[in-house]
Amino acid sequence: MVSVSVENIKKSYNKTRALRGVSFEVSQGELFGIIGADGAGKSTIFRILTTLILPDSGRAAVEGYDVVSEYVKIREIVGYMPGRFSLYQDLSVEENLKFFATLFNTSVNENYDMIKDIYSYLKPFKSRKAGALSGGMKQKLALCCALIHRPKVLFLDEPTTGVDPVSRKDFWAMLKRLKEEGIAILVSTPYMDEAALCDRIALIDGGMFLRTDTPENIVKNFRREIISVSSSDMHSLLKDLRTIDQAQNCYSFGETHHVIFSEGVNYCDLSQIADYLSQRGHNDIEIKRIEPTIEDCYMLLEGGRHLNKYDK
Numbered sequence: 001m002v003s004v005s006v007e008n009i010k011k012s013y014n015k016t017r018a019l020r021g022v023s024f025e026v027s028q029g030e031l032f033g034i035i036g037a038d039g040a041g042k043s044t045i046f047r048i049l050t051t052l053i054l055p056d057s058g059r060a061a062v063e064g065y066d067v068v069s070e071y072v073k074i075r076e077i078v079g080y081m082p083g084r085f086s087l088y089q090d091l092s093v094e095e096n097l098k099f100f101a102t103l104f105n106t107s108v109n110e111n112y113d114m115i116k117d118i119y120s121y122l123k124p125f126k127s128r129k130a131g132a133l134s135g136g137m138k139q140k141l142a143l144c145c146a147l148i149h150r151p152k153v154l155f156l157d158e159p160t161t162g163v164d165p166v167s168r169k170d171f172w173a174m175l176k177r178l179k180e181e182g183i184a185i186l187v188s189t190p191y192m193d194e195a196a197l198c199d200r201i202a203l204i205d206g207g208m209f210l211r212t213d214t215p216e217n218i219v220k221n222f223r224r225e226i227i228s229v230s231s232s233d234m235h236s237l238l239k240d241l242r243t244i245d246q247a248q249n250c251y252s253f254g255e256t257h258h259v260i261f262s263e264g265v266n267y268c269d270l271s272q273i274a275d276y277l278s279q280r281g282h283n284d285i286e287i288k289r290i291e292p293t294i295e296d297c298y299m300l301l302e303g304g305r306h307l308n309k310y311d312k
Helices: 042-049 069-075 093-105 112-125 135-147 167-180 194-196 217-218 233-243 269-278 294-305
Strands: 002-013 015-026 031-035 057-062 078-081 153-157 183-189 200-205 208-213 226-230 247-253 257-259 286-289
Touching: 002 042, 002 183, 002 226, 015 057, 015 183, 031 167, 031 194, 042 057, 042 153, 042 183, 057 286, 069 078, 078 135, 093 112, 093 135, 112 167, 135 153, 135 167, 167 183, 167 194, 167 217, 167 286, 183 194, 194 294, 200 217, 200 294, 208 217, 208 294, 217 294, 226 233, 226 269, 233 247, 233 257, 247 294, 257 294, 269 286
Parallel strands: 031 183, 031 200, 078 153, 153 183
Antiparallel strands: 002 015, 002 057, 200 208, 226 257, 226 286, 247 257
């Protein structure tokens, strides 16, 4: 069963084109990730689907309800966790939960089974004001408030931004348990490593979906030669790598630089590249072939997008 349906949605803010014809579907019980950098259009999609803003054109529906004409119905069945912490900071953990339950004409006790695993982390701090919680605890409280009315679809806009690695890991474990309840979950994130935790993902840049598929298939369809390179002068190295013939995309990746070669280059000569870099004054050169990650796939697709006619 389709929980979310989006057809050719477009949205502009004055002269800025935030969405350029986005289409996708999310099934019941599916964890769907929208992956992209800040400003790519992720939050605009979420705000349209949660009926906070109107699209300029196109059609979108949540559980069969149109986002424009049936927005009241949608607001009753969705949970939304925006990118910024938006709960009442002067209210305690317990008071925030009771308040949001009351808004949806329910109670914490009635739907406690939905949040009990998450609330177990918060219970020792139930009397503490929300504004005094740590980043990870604020995240868990916001998720509890989004779930307290037992929504059919859950929208999470960059929920792990600014949260420590342990809390990020705990959060994704919670999402997997919620998925088993049959809730459709849409989550956006700038973290490429979180993409592998989704059932399907859409890579977004400049208001356009570059590719929509399972994380495994996106990596599997990366059919380019890719290498990792480092030297004693990483700043100059990046400039010199970009002068290599048939190097299509070069970018920093952690402590190394990744190089993606043009289509048709099946097996580059690593020793020849090392000699070329040595001639340019580089020392301690390390080069190796690597398997692509989701981030490498994104960089390849994002680089190709700028050749698209719509961006001229």
